[in-house]
Amino acid sequence: MAGGGTLRQGPRRGGNHKGMRHNMADSRLEIDALFKRYGDVVALRDMSFDVRAGELFGFVGSNGAGKTTTMRIALGVLSADSGECRWDGKPIDLDTRRHIGYMPEERGLYPKMKVGEQLVYLARLHGLGARAAHAATQEWLERLGVAARRDDDVLALSLGNQQRVQLAAALVHNPDILVLDEPFSGLDPVAVDVMSAVLREKCAQGVPAVFSSHQLDLVERLCDRVGIVRSGHMEACGSIDELRSTAADHLILITPADPSIWASELPGVTVVERAGERTTLRLDAGTDDQLVLRAALARGPVREFTRQRQSLTELFRNVVTDHTAAPEVAA
Amino acid sequence: MNMPNMPLDSTGTWRPVGLVAMREITTRVSSKAFRILTAITAVIILAVIIVLHIISSGGPSVDDVGVTDAALGQPLAASASAVGLTVHTQPVSEADGKAQVQDGKLDALVALDDKGKLTIYFQKKVDSQLQSATNVLARQVALDEQITNLHGNPAAVDKAVASATPSVVTLIPQPQYNAQGIGIGIAAGALIYMTLLTLGQMVAQGVVEEKSSRVVELLLSTVRPWQLMAGKVLGIGAVGLIQVLIYGIIGLVAGAVTGVLPDISAAGSAVVGLIVWYILGFLLYSLAFAGAGALVSRQEDAAGVVTPILLFVIAAWVVGIVLVPTDPNNTIALVMSLIPMFAPTLMPMRIAMGVVPFWQYGLAVVLTIALIPALLWLSGRIYRNGVLRTGARVKLSEALKAA
Numbered sequence: 004m005a006g007g008g009t010l011r012q013g014p015r016r017g018g019n020h021k022g023m024r025h026n027m028a029d030s031r032l033e034i035d036a037l038f039k040r041y042g043d044v045v046a047l048r049d050m051s052f053d054v055r056a057g058e059l060f061g062f063v064g065s066n067g068a069g070k071t072t073t074m075r076i077a078l079g080v081l082s083a084d085s086g087e088c089r090w091d092g093k094p095i096d097l098d099t100r101r102h103i104g105y106m107p108e109e110r111g112l113y114p115k116m117k118v119g120e121q122l123v124y125l126a127r128l129h130g131l132g133a134r135a136a137h138a139a140t141q142e143w144l145e146r147l148g149v150a151a152r153r154d155d156d157v158l159a160l161s162l163g164n165q166q167r168v169q170l171a172a173a174l175v176h177n178p179d180i181l182v183l184d185e186p187f188s189g190l191d192p193v194a195v196d197v198m199s200a201v202l203r204e205k206c207a208q209g210v211p212a213v214f215s216s217h218q219l220d221l222v223e224r225l226c227d228r229v230g231i232v233r234s235g236h237m238e239a240c241g242s243i244d245e246l247r248s249t250a251a252d253h254l255i256l257i258t259p260a261d262p263s264i265w266a267s268e269l270p271g272v273t274v275v276e277r278a279g280e281r282t283t284l285r286l287d288a289g290t291d292d293q294l295v296l297r298a299a300l301a302r303g304p305v306r307e308f309t310r311q312r313q314s315l316t317e318l319f320r321n322v323v324t325d326h327t328a329a330p331e332v333a334a
Numbered sequence: 335m336n337m338p339n340m341p342l343d344s345t346g347t348w349r350p351v352g353l354v355a356m357r358e359i360t361t362r363v364s365s366k367a368f369r370i371l372t373a374i375t376a377v378i379i380l381a382v383i384i385v386l387h388i389i390s391s392g393g394p395s396v397d398d399v400g401v402t403d404a405a406l407g408q409p410l411a412a413s414a415s416a417v418g419l420t421v422h423t424q425p426v427s428e429a430d431g432k433a434q435v436q437d438g439k440l441d442a443l444v445a446l447d448d449k450g451k452l453t454i455y456f457q458k459k460v461d462s463q464l465q466s467a468t469n470v471l472a473r474q475v476a477l478d479e480q481i482t483n484l485h486g487n488p489a490a491v492d493k494a495v496a497s498a499t500p501s502v503v504t505l506i507p508q509p510q511y512n513a514q515g516i517g518i519g520i521a522a523g524a525l526i527y528m529t530l531l532t533l534g535q536m537v538a539q540g541v542v543e544e545k546s547s548r549v550v551e552l553l554l555s556t557v558r559p560w561q562l563m564a565g566k567v568l569g570i571g572a573v574g575l576i577q578v579l580i581y582g583i584i585g586l587v588a589g590a591v592t593g594v595l596p597d598i599s600a601a602g603s604a605v606v607g608l609i610v611w612y613i614l615g616f617l618l619y620s621l622a623f624a625g626a627g628a629l630v631s632r633q634e635d636a637a638g639v640v641t642p643i644l645l646f647v648i649a650a651w652v653v654g655i656v657l658v659p660t661d662p663n664n665t666i667a668l669v670m671s672l673i674p675m676f677a678p679t680l681m682p683m684r685i686a687m688g689v690v691p692f693w694q695y696g697l698a699v700v701l702t703i704a705l706i707p708a709l710l711w712l713s714g715r716i717y718r719n720g721v722l723r724t725g726a727r728v729k730l731s732e733a734l735k736a737a
Contacts, residue, residue, distance in 0.1 A: 078555040111548030
């Protein structure tokens, strides 16, 4: 995946995009300094990030960190105490929202309405004409593998299929922006693949997409950039590589000479543990691992030397636990 | 998707309202329960009219009566009409007449024997009205015979007797309301009462359904709260209007065909009044029900917020059914029929009975129309503030206060 700084545009979008996407350089979803409190509980404090055209942005954080609140404010179903959400440099209004595909955290469809009718209705509410709405409904039902349930009430569907219909509801009006709250929760592996493919495809068309998830391996695999939220504030934001570059890495050494004697003297290196000939070292961000290798070779043979890239899960854990001293604001 | 840039911006302010309303109409009208309920109500209306027709035609029904002496025909018809019976007489021989009564071709046979004695033959059941008509006739026959024996003129005596009826005067005149007015009044009141009751709750349940299923969050990310509320109210209102029209037209047509409604133009204007007051009443109450529904998140809690509003509807109907049919100008009924919350049920009842002066009608309409914008503002505010709040019931004061 490309780094966070790269602005994806142009070739994959094709030439037929006009209208609100005329100015691709500005086509960013900007969340700017949102504050929100419920009574004494601070839900958001200075929440800021942006999602660029064609970028898949992963929104991660513990339960209650403020992800859903942020998304609901962006969709206008909740108002912020202060701050602003912008698209194309302009505050998001109802007209812009019609171009957003939204999947609320609390799934919601009419339980006693047929799947097909429901999607046509939602597409038309978002501005599609009757024929386009029917065509889009059929297309998405087929792509998401629920075309056979078109004439069933939503109530009669399994939870997994309801989830697919919910995704279809977010996509059926061919949105220019995607805001999906936990789109992967409750999906079987096949549906996860379908969902991933759809997200990638929409991004390839130049659609900025932000989604929240607790499945960090999935976020790591899919996203161009990731934002880690804690207590209503964006603690870290960037590509996985960027996040890694600011975090400590682990180094695995297998060598008979005990590095605990010399390693701690190297700047930025701490010994985590030693078991037999296997030693785990912690390298602070920016420490040159080759320095460690040379020092180890100077003292004996090195049978194995592995730098462990931190996974998003570890990065996330670091971000969250680094601040344990900070006051817990939102439950 | 191959056409990423659809003409999305052509969405007017009223387009979403129309879409929401259309969804309400199609889902309600296509629901089996709705169709069955509407059909049953229509059948009940038809049945009532047919029963009325049978009862009323049972009164002045035409009886075919055979008489053995043609001279009996006219006096028998006269004495029958005195007891409210229409009789066609035809002269037959006694044997033929008995046979025809047995076959059911004649309703009865009145035979006069040479001694001047009358006999009345029925098939199985004795028609007591016809019997008493014949009693009168028998006495007259006997009387005429005596008068003839005394050399008097029976015809002159009969005429004098017939004209000797007292004049009847009531010192405090009690206005008589015709049966048609009372009937239409009760029917109109009942229809409006039932419609407000069911449709009002339908509005509240619809709002709660959107809240409890959480679909409202998805909807409100693309339409404004007032558009959703207006669409719902107009859609369900249109469904109700269709129902009221069906009932009104069935009642009117059946009434005209069967002759149950002798004054069809009065009945027609009653139906117009019914529709006017249905529309006003529905707008008024549905707004209140929509606001109330937005306060709760579960169907189980809906009754708690809907009941206080229902009490207004029920109060109007109780006053209407108890006071109006006998005394439509009763002070309580009159005053309540001017108050917007009660007028939709009471006004059409009083109008059908023909006692509403134009100023009362106008005042009630103006007051009701004046209240609608105020209620629209109030309910719109409650709805907007309540509809996205889930969990516990939202306090009315909070819903009014919140920005």
